[in-house]
Amino acid sequence: MxxxxxxxxxxxxxxxxxxxxxxxxxxxxxxxxxxxxxxxxxxxxxxxxxxxxxxxxxxxxxxxxxxxxxxxxxxxxxxxxxxxxxxxxxxxxxxxxxxxxxxxxxxxxxxxxxxxxxxxxxxxxxxxxxxxxxxxxxxxxxxxxxxxxxxxxxxxxxxxxxxxxxxxxxxxxxxxxxxxxxxxxxxxxxxxxxxxxxxxxxxxxxxxxxxxxxxxxxxFKVFWNLLPTEWKLPLAHFNDPPGFNFVGIFWQDGVAxxxxxxxxxxxxxxxxxxxxxxxxxxxxxxxxxxxxxxxxxxxxxxxxxxxxAISIANPSIVPPTTNPDSxxxxxxxxxxxxxxxxxxxxxxxxxxxxxxxxxxxxxxxxxxxxxxxxxxxxxxxxxxxxxxxxxxxxxSARIATVVFTLLGVLSVIPFSKFPTVYEAHGYFHSTLTPPLVTAIFLGVFWKRFTNAAVIGTLVGGVALMVMGMYYPRPLIEIFAHGTAYDPSHPYTYIGALYNLFVCALFAVITTLTTKQQLSLVNKIKKNNNHKSIMGAFIVTSIIIFILILFNLLPLVALLILTFVMVALVVLASNYYIEYNEEEKTDGLTVWSINRAKEYFKGSKINDREGEKIRVHWKLKDGVDDSIHFSKSDMKRMAAEVGDLVYISDARKYLGGLKSIHSVYGEPHDEDGIVYISSEHFEQGQFVKGKLLIAEKEM
Amino acid sequence: PSFYNTWLPFIYLYGVGGIFFISGMIIVKKAGAYNPQNKRHRYWWRITYFGFFYYMLIHAALILAALYL
The missing domain is CATH 1.20.1730.10 (Sodium/glucose cotransporter)
Structure with missing residues (x-):
């Protein structure tokens, strides 16, 4: 090279x-x-x-x-x-x-x-x-x-x-x-x-x-004609070579x-x-x-x-063997x-x-x-x-920065062993993002996804991912879509599909068995030694995780132990941490966005659509956080007293730099005028004589 | 050029990607996060569909350009 x-x-x-x-x-x-x-x-x-x-x-x-x-x-x-x-x-x-x-x-x-x-x-x-x-x-x-x-x-x-x-x-x-x-x-x-x-x-x-x-x-014509046809295709070969193929990059980048x-x-x-x-x-x-x-x-x-193109037209200037990263x-x-x-x-x-x-x-x-x-x-x-x-x-922040800089330098050592930065980044991405991505994605879109389930997902997912590193064949090979096995960097990208699958698998199993987990925990609580039992669960889980981390047993034994470990961790989570589904999903999942809006506003939301209006501003007495429009302006904006309002300088190029959020106060009778407090004036850095644009929020 | 570096990746991308896309549309509609009565929501709903077909068209055009131009 x-x-x-x-x-x-x-x-x-x-x-x-x-x-x-x-x-x-x-x-x-x-x-x-x-x-x-x-x-x-x-x-x-x-x-x-x-x-x-x-x-x-x-x-x-x-x-x-x-x-x-x-x-x-x-x-x-x-x-x-x-x-x-x-x-x-x-x-x-x-x-x-x-x-x-x-x-x-x-x-x-x-x-x-x-x-x-x-x-x-x-x-x-x-x-x-x-x-x-x-x-x-x-x-x-x-x-x-x-x-x-x-x-x-x-x-x-x-x-x-x-x-x-x-x-x-x-x-x-x-x-x-x-x-x-x-x-x-x-x-x-x-x-x-x-x-x-x-x-x-x-x-x-x-x-x-x-x-x-x-x-x-x-x-451009010379450039286009110099490139071989396969160099002009927008999608890579389906599963070859292992270092850059379509299906691996779809799962590593397009999904994870x-x-x-x-x-x-x-x-x-x-x-x-x-x-x-x-x-x-x-x-x-x-x-x-x-x-x-x-x-x-x-x-x-x-x-x-x-x-x-240059390497084809004139290989003496850019040799085809040039290191791709340079x-x-x-x-x-x-x-x-x-x-x-x-x-x-x-x-x-x-x-x-x-x-x-x-x-x-x-x-x-x-x-x-x-x-x-x-x-x-x-x-x-x-x-x-x-x-x-x-x-x-x-x-502490400065010391932390120095420590993280050193850790960053140390992480370069394994990364530099990959042929290019792209592959190093791809492998790192396909390994580390799946557990967090699964946890956050299901947390937002699946209201039944519980606290015990997310802990089971993170622990079980990480354990099976570690095993995937030790045993890329057969674990990742099943998902490889025919991508060839490269012993030095096995399944750089398609590993993301395996990692996403194992995390999602634990998420689904642990969520769907929530009822059984809770009844089992209640039975354990009735036992006089329930504290010791739970302590034993945690110690056993840690021992199993260490066995997996250092690959101390055959693959089949480790697979069985992983499921045992997740079961113990999930039971311990239910025992130690009280999880109230109604409270923990209120306004925090896609199924309750309207509740989130109400919390944000502090009252019922007004969904009627109004128009944006241009107004001149005047200062009012008093410092309360409300601004006052005329009755007919309020009507045009479809606004009611207590709704949220956003006013900004009418000059578009400022991009909202001079603007404030506030609340509609009691209306007056002067059309085209908004009354704001001196605090609003300072916060929004409004300019005398310049028009403002007002619109109802949400 | 062969089926493996032209239309197979294209079909896989918009087939599997399309499953994710459609399930997203179904979930947000079922959850009530998309409100068809709201004019802005309807606008963004259309933009979301537009984006999917816009990229599909770009990729198809680029494959055809590479093969025939």
């Missing part, structure tokens, strides 16, 4: 340094408003759909996509777009189910949903799995950055007489150190405006590579990945919570999936397609002038930097909210002042 070194000129390095400084200055300018991504996006539902759509694009394109998809575009052609174009199947579940639930229940994190829908113990399980998932993502980010920067550096150098050889792992450790400094000083959290700017720049850079590439080849992306990606959920209403969230989701994802697929994969860098270097190459590489590495940086912060935030605080509350009796606590938590 061809390995490249020392690409780029000194002009490129100067451009890269200037770009990095500019991004840092741009970020710190906005950070003086102290509006980090987290603050900004929890700041309140007020933004228009187009603003949210662009920030979602920044998360979709801004990460490891360029390296990953260009590699697959080079190896397999247009089928590298598969992962961006199979997300529509779960849209009905999202826009009619999950989106209204996250907005109306005001949940702030996935673990919080698990606690409200199930129990505190389930929240801990979910937090643990979520942290593993995020640390893995940090590792993928480091690996991608290492692979992007390695071709730019010489193979070795001498400093102060000491000879250094540049290896991928050594480079990743240096990158992790730089990211650590970047987080601690300056950009504590990637500022939203930097994210937005980088989203635009990345799309521009990706399209620039495509245009320059076509120009280099001599036009799509549900994971729409239901448990915290960055995405925070952005939808920032929309001014559920309807705006639907617009953002639909526009993003229908139009922005196909554009993103071209932006991130085209360097691979151009590379393939094809983006190689092609960008071939087709662009000095300076332009520097800009493209700077855009890529800066975006990767902020992706890893944001992920590390989100991971530290989950640690603080879902582990540190509850454990500390449980362990200490001493009450600290708010200031002391904040100081302590800040220190």
């Amino acid at each position: 061809e390995v490249h070194h020392s690409l780029g000129t000194s002009t490129d390095w100067i451009v890269m340094v200037i770009y990095f400084i500019a991004i840092m200055v741009f970020g710190s300018y906005f950070s003086k408003y102290n509006r980090t991504t987290t603050d900004f996006f929890f700041g309140g539902r007020r933004f228009a759909w187009w603003l949210i759509t662009m920030s979602i694009v920044a998360t979709g394109v801004g990460s490891h996509s360029f390296i990953k998809y260009s590699a697959k575009g080079f190896e397999a052609g247009f089928s590298s777009t598969m992962t961006y174009m199979n997300d529509w199947f779960f849209v009905p579940f999202f826009i009619f189910g999950w989106l209204p639930i996250i907005v109306y229940t005001k949940i702030r994190s996935i673990p919080e949903y698990f606690e409200r829908r199930f129990s505190v113990l389930t929240r801990f399980f979910a937090t643990f799995l979520l942290l593993l998932y995020m640390v893995g993502y940090v590792g993928i980010g480091f690996l991608t950055m290492g692979k992007a920067i390695l071709p730019l550096l010489p193979p070795e150098f001498t400093l102060f007489g000491i000879h250094f050889e540049i290896t991928l792992m050594g480079l990743i450790i240096v990158i992790a150190f730089i990211v650590g400094i970047y987080i601690t000083y300056g950009g504590q959290t990637a500022v939203i405006f930097t994210d937005l700017a980088q989203g635009f720049i990345l799309i521009f850079a990706g399209m620039l590579v495509f245009v320059l590439g076509l120009d280099y080849l001599g036009g 990945g799509s549900v994971g992306f729409l239901f448990m990606n915290m960055g995405l959920i925070m952005r939808f919570m920032a929309c001014k209403s559920v309807d705006e969230g639907r617009k953002a989701a639909a526009f993003n999936i229908l139009f922005m994802l196909p554009i993103s697929a071209i932006v991130v994969g085209n360097a691979g397609w151009i590379g393939k 094809i983006f860098v190689v092609v960008a270097n071939v087709i662009s002038h000095p300076g332009v190459f520097g800009f493209i590489m700077a855009a890529l590495t800066a975006a990767l930097m902020s992706t890893v940086d944001t992920l590390l912060n989100a991971t530290a935030a989950i640690y603080i909210n879902d582990i540190h605080r509850p454990v500390k509350k449980w362990l200490t009796k001493k009450v600290l002042t708010w200031k002391e606590e904040d100081k302590q938590e800040l220190l």
Whole structure:
């Protein structure tokens, strides 16, 4: 395999340094408003759909996509777009189910949903799995950055007489150190405006590579005719090769990945919570999936397609044996002038930097909210002042960030053994998402899914997944759709189908036997030694889990023991944790969305449809949180006193930046005028003389 | 090009994907999360169906373009 070194000129390095400084200055300018991504996006539902759509694009394109998809575009052609174009199947579940639930229940994190829908113990399980998932993502980010920067550096150098050889792992450790400094000083959290700017720049850079590439080849027709037919097909071969095939990627990305992306990606959920209403969230989701994802697929994969065409037309410039993971860098270097190459590489590495940086912060935030605080509350009796606590938590957050950075670097070791970043990411995704995806999906759409069932699903699912790793044949082979067995990386993608199946299997069995479980637990409670019996159940479960984890028995014995373990865990959950189905599903599943709306509003909902109206504003006396329209304006909006109202500056391009939510107060007789309090005026930053648009919510 | 890298993946994608899609539509309708009396809901219901066929059409067009252009 061809390995490249020392690409780029000194002009490129100067451009890269200037770009990095500019991004840092741009970020710190906005950070003086102290509006980090987290603050900004929890700041309140007020933004228009187009603003949210662009920030979602920044998360979709801004990460490891360029390296990953260009590699697959080079190896397999247009089928590298598969992962961006199979997300529509779960849209009905999202826009009619999950989106209204996250907005109306005001949940702030996935673990919080698990606690409200199930129990505190389930929240801990979910937090643990979520942290593993995020640390893995940090590792993928480091690996991608290492692979992007390695071709730019010489193979070795001498400093102060000491000879250094540049290896991928050594480079990743240096990158992790730089990211650590970047987080601690300056950009504590990637500022939203930097994210937005980088989203635009990345799309521009990706399209620039495509245009320059076509120009280099001599036009689109030459490019099209150079590519072999099978390189132009949009879907890969059904089950071959094991490293990139349609059926595996459908289950790994189209099913597990799509549900994971729409239901448990915290960055995405925070952005939808920032929309001014559920309807705006639907617009953002639909526009993003229908139009922005196909554009993103071209932006991130085209360097691979151009590379393939050049390797056919002129194999001496881009050898067909080029390492796929460095094809983006190689092609960008071939087709662009000095300076332009520097800009493209700077855009890529800066975006990767902020992706890893944001992920590390989100991971530290989950640690603080879902582990540190509850454990500390449980362990200490001493009450600290708010200031002391904040100081302590800040220190803990920093230590947590350092620890998660180290764990991320360690996770690079197994990932780097895969042929490309794409395969590493695919395997990691197909292994870690199924238990959480099954738990959250059934929690939302199946009201009979109990707390004991979700714990049984997570424990049993993880146990059978571990066995799938030890015994890919026969366990995963049954589901493989004829995909060949590759001993070094068995069933990279189709493993997701096996993992989803075993999690769903335990979910269904444990839910449908709820009645029998409860009657058995009641019988045990009548026994004088019921506490000892339950203690024995838990100890036995732990022993069985250890036997599975270290593969200490033959496969058949482990399979039988897994079912025994799940039965014991489910009985213990029913014994120790009281679960009231009516209370735990009220407003938290798709079957009770109207209840969620009522909780959100605080009274009965008014479903009549009204129109948006334009009004001038005047200040009223008093500071109560209600605003007053005329009787006829209220009639046009189909509103009643006590309904929720959203008013925003009438200038569309502000995207909801100047807006507030409030409640309709008693009406007056001045048409076209709304009376607001001075607090509303300050909060909405309204401008004197500028019209407002008012609409009834929900 | 063969059946295995053209129409088989296409049929599988929209067959199995279609089962997920339709079951989603049925569940949200049964649960009352989709209210046919509500004009906005009816609009989003149509958009959801549109998205499914929109992607189906794009994939079919891309396969035909690769084979015949």
